[in-house]
Amino acid sequence: MARVTLKDVAEYAGVDVSTASRALSTDRSNLVNPVTRQRVTQAAEQLGYRGNLQASALRRGRTRTIGVIVADLSNPFIGPVLRGISQGLDGRRLLPIMTESRDSSETLDRVCDMLLAQRVDGVICTAGRASDRATLRQVALETPTVLAIRRWPTSKITNVSHNDFDGGRLAADHLLSLGHTEVAQLLGPQDIGSFEDRTNGFARRMADAGVECLNIEGDVHLPTFDAGRDLMQKLLDRTNGSRPTAVFAQNDSMAVGAMHLAAERGLNCPRDLSIVGYNDAPLTAHLTPALSTIKLPGYEAGRIAAELVVSLIEEPEQSPSSVMLAPALVIRESTTTYSP
Amino acid sequence: MARVTLKDVAEYAGVDVSTASRALSTDRSNLVNPVTRQRVTQAAEQLGYRGNLQASALRRGRTRTIGVIVADLSNPFIGPVLRGISQGLDGRRLLPIMTESRDSSETLDRVCDMLLAQRVDGVICTAGRASDRATLRQVALETPTVLAIRRWPTSKITNVSHNDFDGGRLAADHLLSLGHTEVAQLLGPQDIGSFEDRTNGFARRMADAGVECLNIEGDVHLPTFDAGRDLMQKLLDRTNGSRPTAVFAQNDSMAVGAMHLAAERGLNCPRDLSIVGYNDAPLTAHLTPALSTIKLPGYEAGRIAAELVVSLIEEPEQSPSSVMLAPALVIRESTTTYSP
DNA sequence: TTGTATGCGTTATCAT
DNA sequence: ATGATAACGCATACAA
Numbered sequence: 001m002a003r004v005t006l007k008d009v010a011e012y013a014g015v016d017v018s019t020a021s022r023a024l025s026t027d028r029s030n031l032v033n034p035v036t037r038q039r040v041t042q043a044a045e046q047l048g049y050r051g052n053l054q055a056s057a058l059r060r061g062r063t064r065t066i067g068v069i070v071a072d073l074s075n076p077f078i079g080p081v082l083r084g085i086s087q088g089l090d091g092r093r094l095l096p097i098m099t100e101s102r103d104s105s106e107t108l109d110r111v112c113d114m115l116l117a118q119r120v121d122g123v124i125c126t127a128g129r130a131s132d133r134a135t136l137r138q139v140a141l142e143t144p145t146v147l148a149i150r151r152w153p154t155s156k157i158t159n160v161s162h163n164d165f166d167g168g169r170l171a172a173d174h175l176l177s178l179g180h181t182e183v184a185q186l187l188g189p190q191d192i193g194s195f196e197d198r199t200n201g202f203a204r205r206m207a208d209a210g211v212e213c214l215n216i217e218g219d220v221h222l223p224t225f226d227a228g229r230d231l232m233q234k235l236l237d238r239t240n241g242s243r244p245t246a247v248f249a250q251n252d253s254m255a256v257g258a259m260h261l262a263a264e265r266g267l268n269c270p271r272d273l274s275i276v277g278y279n280d281a282p283l284t285a286h287l288t289p290a291l292s293t294i295k296l297p298g299y300e301a302g303r304i305a306a307e308l309v310v311s312l313i314e315e316p317e318q319s320p321s322s323v324m325l326a327p328a329l330v331i332r333e334s335t336t337t338y339s340p
Numbered sequence: 341m342a343r344v345t346l347k348d349v350a351e352y353a354g355v356d357v358s359t360a361s362r363a364l365s366t367d368r369s370n371l372v373n374p375v376t377r378q379r380v381t382q383a384a385e386q387l388g389y390r391g392n393l394q395a396s397a398l399r400r401g402r403t404r405t406i407g408v409i410v411a412d413l414s415n416p417f418i419g420p421v422l423r424g425i426s427q428g429l430d431g432r433r434l435l436p437i438m439t440e441s442r443d444s445s446e447t448l449d450r451v452c453d454m455l456l457a458q459r460v461d462g463v464i465c466t467a468g469r470a471s472d473r474a475t476l477r478q479v480a481l482e483t484p485t486v487l488a489i490r491r492w493p494t495s496k497i498t499n500v501s502h503n504d505f506d507g508g509r510l511a512a513d514h515l516l517s518l519g520h521t522e523v524a525q526l527l528g529p530q531d532i533g534s535f536e537d538r539t540n541g542f543a544r545r546m547a548d549a550g551v552e553c554l555n556i557e558g559d560v561h562l563p564t565f566d567a568g569r570d571l572m573q574k575l576l577d578r579t580n581g582s583r584p585t586a587v588f589a590q591n592d593s594m595a596v597g598a599m600h601l602a603a604e605r606g607l608n609c610p611r612d613l614s615i616v617g618y619n620d621a622p623l624t625a626h627l628t629p630a631l632s633t634i635k636l637p638g639y640e641a642g643r644i645a646a647e648l649v650v651s652l653i654e655e656p657e658q659s660p661s662s663v664m665l666a667p668a669l670v671i672r673e674s675t676t677t678y679s680p
Numbered sequence: 681t682t683g684t685a686t687g688c689g690t691t692a693t694c695a696t
Numbered sequence: 697a698t699g700a701t702a703a704c705g706c707a708t709a710c711a712a
Contacts, residue, residue, distance in 0.1 A: 005689055016699045021691060028691095033697055053457045054403060055689035057394045058704050065437065065458075073426060074419035074639075076622055082413040086440045095454060097405070098438040100426045114435060117393045118405075256626050282416055283621065286596050288628035299414075345705055356683050361707060368707095373681060395705035398688050684711075689704105696699075 004047045013043035020044075024051070057119070066309055067115035067143075068096045071103045071127035077279050077298060078126065081149060084302020085124060092310050094121070101127040103222065108132055112139050122309035124148055130191040144312035148305040149298075151193035158312060158320040160304045162296045164194045167327035168201025170294055171248045171276045174329055176209050179338035180246035180274060184214035186231040186258060188223035188250035195223070198250050198278065214244060223250060228257025236265055245338050246274040252281040252293055259287075259334070274335040289333035297325050344387045353383035360384075364391070397459070406649055407455035407483075408436045411443045411467035417619050417638060418466065421489060424642020425464060432650050434461070441467040443562065448472055452479050462649035464488055470531040484652035488645040489638075491533035498652060498660040500644045502636045504534045507667035508541025510634055511588045511616045514669055516549050519678035520586035520614060524554035526571040526598060528563035528590035535563070538590050538618065554584060563590060568597025576605055585678050586614040592621040592633055599627075599674070614675040629673035637665050 010020035015036060023032045023040035032040075043049075057063040066089055070078055082098075089096055097120060099111035108128060112135060115123060122144040128136055133154065139145050140157045151161040168185075175183055185202050188195035199215065206213035216235045220227045228249055236243065249255035255277030259269050267273050269289055277284065280295035304323060312318065350360035355376060362368045363380035372380075383389075397403040406429055410418055422438075429436055437460060439451035448468060452475060455463060462484040468476055473494065479485050480497045491501040508525075515523055525542050528535035539555065546553035556575045560567045568589055576583065589595035595617030599609050607613050609629055617624065620635035644663060652658065 006691095007689075017689090018691080018700075019698055021689095022698085025691085031697075036697080050453075051457055052398075052459060052689055054394055054397045054459050055704090056691075058392075058398050058688090058706090059690045059692080061704075063394060068438070073422040076416040076419065079414035079416065079419065082438070083440065086413060086438065090440075093454070095458060096438050097435050098408075098422070098426065099435070100423065100430075113390075114433070117391055118435060119392060119394050256623065260626070281623065283596065283623040283627070286600070287623070287626055346707095347705075357705090358684080358707075359682055362682090365707085371681075376681080392705055395688090396707075398690090398704090399706050399708085401688075682712085684709105686707105686709090688706090691703090693702085694700090696697100 004049050005052070006049070009040065009043045009047055009049045012047055013040045015040060062121055063119050064093060065095045065097050065118065065120045066306075067111075067118070067120040067123040068098050069108065069111060069115075069123065069125040069127045070098065070100050073098075073100050076281050077296075080298035081126060081302040081305075084299040084304075085306050086302075088303040088306025088310075092306075094306075094310070096124075103127065103129070105129075105132055105135070109135055115139075116142055122146070122313050124305045124309055126150060126305075129189070130193075144309055144316060146305050146308045146312065149194070149301060151197060153193060155322060156320055158308050159322045160301055160308060161194065161324055162301065162327055163324040164197035164327070165201035165204075167278065167294045167296070168198040168203075168248070169205045170327060170329045171198075171278070172202045172205035172209075172213075174276060174292070174331065174335060175246045175248065175274060176205070176211065178246070178274065178335060180244075181211050181338070182242060182244040183211060183246045183248070184216055184235055184244040185248040186228060186235070186250060186254055187215055187217045187220065188227075188254065189220050190217070195250055202248055214241075223254050225253045225257035225260075228254030229261045230257075232258035232261040236261070244273075246276075246335070248276050248278075250278050252277040252279045252284050252291060255291055255293070255334075256284075256287065259291075270334050270336040274338075276335050280330055285332065287334075292332045292335040293330050295328045295330045301325055344389050345392070346389070349380065349383045349387055349389045352387055353380045355380060403459050403461055404433060405435050405437050405458065405460045406646075407451075407458070407460040407463040408438050409448070409451060409455075409463065409465040409467045410438065410440050413438075413440050416621050417636075420638035421466060421642040421645075424639040424644075425646050426642075428643040428646025428650075432646075434646075434650070436464075443467065443469070445469075445472055445475070449475055452476075455479075456482055462486070462653050464645045464649055466490060466645075469529070470533075484649055484656065486645050486648045486652065489534070489641060491537060493533060495662060496660060498648050499662045500641055500648060501534065501664055502641065502667055503664040504537035504667070505541035507618065507634045507636070508538040508543075508588070509545040510667060510669045511538075511618070512542045512545035512549075512553075514616060514632070514671065514675060515586045515588065515614060516545070516551065518586070518614065518675060520584075521551050521678070522582060522584040523551060523586045523588070524556055524575055524584040525588040526568060526575070526590060526594055527555055527557045527560065528567075528594065529560050530557070535590055542588055554581075563594050565593045565597035565600075568594030569601045570597075572598035572601040576601070584613075586616075586675070588616050588618075590618050592617040592619045592624050592631060595631055595633070595674075596624075596627065599631075610674050610676040614678075616675050620670055625672065627674075632672045632675040633670050635668045635670045641665055
């Protein structure tokens with residue numbers, strides 16, 4: 001266990017701890033005689049000295065850690081985001097402390113507490129639902145905070161998200177351009193801003209085109225494969241009205257679930273039913289049919305989130321900014337032109 | 341910013357900081373008069389006091405953080421593992437500091453340094469290749485360390501991994517039971533113990549059955565879709581010998597890549613060629629054909645890793661243990677009986 | 681049961 | 697250019 005302290009190094013080098021501290025620091029090492037500095041550096045090396053960031057943190061009031069809150073670590077979409085965060089922070093020699101809220105308000109509360117107790121220099125939160133606004137506002141009051149991935153109605157807190165309104169619009173545009181006029185969307189949890197935006201973007205575009213759009217909503221807490229199945233079933237089981245020829249599922253898992261149920265009902269995708277997903281999850285390109293979907297720059301969002309906390313830390317009094325990243329349509333095989 | 345300290349609380353409650361400290365602590369709060377304790381607790385509440393774990397850490401020599409090293413955060417397989425780690429640590433009120441080695445030795449070195457400088461109470465490393473042994477041994481010398489997911493030849497360090505030897509054997513068994521006698525395996529990076537084991541497990545089982553098994557190896561640093569394609573191409577381009585009727589790809593991405601190249605060559609899977617993957621990645625069940633694969637309990641591995649560091653921390657002098665988790669064969673549609 | 685005093689390992693201020 | 701010293705916020709050994 002690295003029990004060698006600065007004091008040991010100083011004694012070994014025959015200088016005072018304060019000198020040793022200066023010599024070893026990056027920004028004040030020029031205040032010390034090159035020869036002395038060399039001696040200290042060597043002493044440190046020989047003793048295997050390793051600075052104690054805890055002590056340093058206590059003294060300087062900076063821990064060099066950033067709290068990161070994620071809803072579900074096993075959601076494949078979050079991987080690239082974490083990558084972006086990790087690499088963005090790494091450049092500043094900041095370390096992410098990772099926590100999972102499991103989409104539960106109590107857990108979110110708890111992890112926020114732990115993070116603040118650790119005196120993280122900032123927080124990046126990619127989790128939280130409408131009901132968690134108060135909690136996050138409190139956190140933002142105590143430490144530089146950026147809300148990432150999920151869009152929030154509040155503009156009081158710095159926010160980086162994808163433009164899901166545009167995403168919904170892209171999906172709608174795509175289906176419209178294929179000639180579909182009977183469409184539906186399978187809704188994800190609407191208490192998450194990003195899903196709400198998809199809903200509105202899609203619906204708005206359809207309305208603008210004079211096309212009626214069916215919103216199929218269920219008791220969807222999580223947008224899973226099963227949720228997709230259930231909503232598709234609900235859609236097909238409607239007795240009134242004609243069957244839509246195209247469906248927008250608000251994420252890829254739901255799209256795959258929907259595809260499965262449709263197949264069970266003897267509907268061929270895309271011949272009988274076009275389906276467009278959201279997120280461009282891994283392997284969606286290799287499904288049969290390959291899934292048309294909306295691609296989001298997760299890695300970039302992570303990187304930007306990291307840069308935003310950093311700038312917030314360095315300049316605490318700046319007004320909250322808000323950046324939105326553009327989604328892109330990926331056309332594959334699950335969507336095709338409407339043929340009566 | 342929570343600048344209220346224990347001293348503030350003590351003054352507010354009219355007691356000494358030491359008393360306040362005791363009153364607020366979990367284990368020594370019984371040493372203080374219930375009335376006093378109540379007063380302190382109330383004072384803390386009213387002032388919005390939040391313990392400073394940094395200061396506490398410096399004093400007690402425990403940071404309540406665990407360093408976690410991952411090779412690639414965007415690998416979907418790592419998600420459940422992180423979940424397991426996160427939840428396992430959460431129970432002990434430990435916080436994971438997450439780092440990514442990007443499968444680079446220099447980066448691994450760097451993050452280990454940062455982690456040790458943070459004085460993490462322990463390290464869980466799921467990354468590293470054969471060439472990183474020295475680095476990890478050094479880390480294990482300085483702090484309780486568990487090597488997870490990837491198997492290591494050394495038994496000096498506590499290790500939790502999947503039994504990939506058995507995994508390879510399961511794949512082999514499956515293909516043998518289907519009657520295949522011309523088989524090949526597409527090798528992942530052999531400087532990672534887990535892949536080496538798959539190779540040997542598969543080969544051994546085949547040898548025991550008296551079946552010759554082709555090992556297709558390339559310059560595979562990462563087991564990706566493209567690597568799978570390339571190795572499959574290499575396999576099919578061999579001029580000598582007959583074409584195998586079954587292939588074991590050492591992970592799912594490679595399997596999908598292999599499937600694609602086979603299709604391009606006019607080979608139908610599974611009719612002309614059975615393919616078995618490894619990992620049971622998300623969506624593999626929904627491919628066409630659905631991928632037969634080996635399923636690994638990633639979440640459990642994460643949880644166990646967490647429990648192992650904890651026990652290592654609590655009892656530093658224990659001898660290193662080693663736990664192996666059983667893989668399971670998942671039979672789907674990409675494998676079928678050999679028909680001449 | 682409570683208070684006093686000290687130190688954890690740094691960094692920063694002030695002298696020298 | 698370097699050294700002495702205090703402080704960061706907390707926990708503990710010891711005294712009362």
